[in-house]
Amino acid sequence: MQVTHQVSDDMLAGYAAGTLPEAFNIVIATHLTLCPAALERLRLFQDLGGVLIEETEPVALAPGSLESTLARLIAEEPPAPAPPAPVLSCDILPEPLSAAVGGDIAAVRWRPIGMGARQAIIPTTGPATLRLLRIPGGAALPDHGHSGTEMTLVLQGAYCDGADVYARGDLEIADEATEHTPTAEPGPACICVVAAHGRLRFSGLLPRLAQPFIRI
Ligand code: ZN
Numbered sequence: 001m002q003v004t005h006q007v008s009d010d011m012l013a014g015y016a017a018g019t020l021p022e023a024f025n026i027v028i029a030t031h032l033t034l035c036p037a038a039l040e041r042l043r044l045f046q047d048l049g050g051v052l053i054e055e056t057e058p059v060a061l062a063p064g065s066l067e068s069t070l071a072r073l074i075a076e077e078p079p080a081p082a083p084p085a086p087v088l089s090c091d092i093l094p095e096p097l098s099a100a101v102g103g104d105i106a107a108v109r110w111r112p113i114g115m116g117a118r119q120a121i122i123p124t125t126g127p128a129t130l131r132l133l134r135i136p137g138g139a140a141l142p143d144h145g146h147s148g149t150e151m152t153l154v155l156q157g158a159y160c161d162g163a164d165v166y167a168r169g170d171l172e173i174a175d176e177a178t179e180h181t182p183t184a185e186p187g188p189a190c191i192c193v194v195a196a197h198g199r200l201r202f203s204g205l206l207p208r209l210a211q212p213f214i215r216i
Helices: 009-017 022-034 036-056 065-075 095-101 205-214
Strands: 111-114 117-122 129-135 144-146 150-156 158-161 164-167 171-174 190-196 200-202
Touching: 009 022, 009 036, 022 036, 022 095, 022 129, 022 150, 022 171, 022 190, 095 117, 150 164, 158 190, 164 171, 200 205
Parallel strands: none
Antiparallel strands: 111 117, 117 129, 129 190, 144 200, 150 171, 150 190, 158 164
């Protein structure tokens, strides 16, 4: 499996620093179980964070300690690289997400939201919402904009957005400047997990009327 759309640097830095709402943390943690390259980038951020902490906390040195520290560093073998963490998951809902749902896909309590699509809202703390979406193959979501950041991770099937195709493990980030009509590829239903900050802005009348009922 080749993940072609990875989490952005700023979101990954926020995840590493622990400053994101829980809904975004769950989506990024799930993305990391499906994308070894993104996991490697996270390790670089964590290493960088460790170096910054060391550099911003000066300590008083005892006489001669600098020399002894340098001598120890020179004598020590370079640390072995950490073994790669197990990252592949065959479950439709990998571990960080299945823990939030309370099981794999069979445990999801879907609710219809129209045109054959279904959703399940996953309770989280913080200002962002988390939901699973199931879109039938070939069906489109209503054209919409955003009043905040929206992060979508594909778990099954695929969807296209403009010229880009997103498949399992791919992550798309939309914001206030994004207006789009994601459309599931023909074939099996596309299942995604979506974290969103703020409400969607629909251009069509019917989705706007339905919005209070489906809590998007
Ligand atoms: Zn969107």
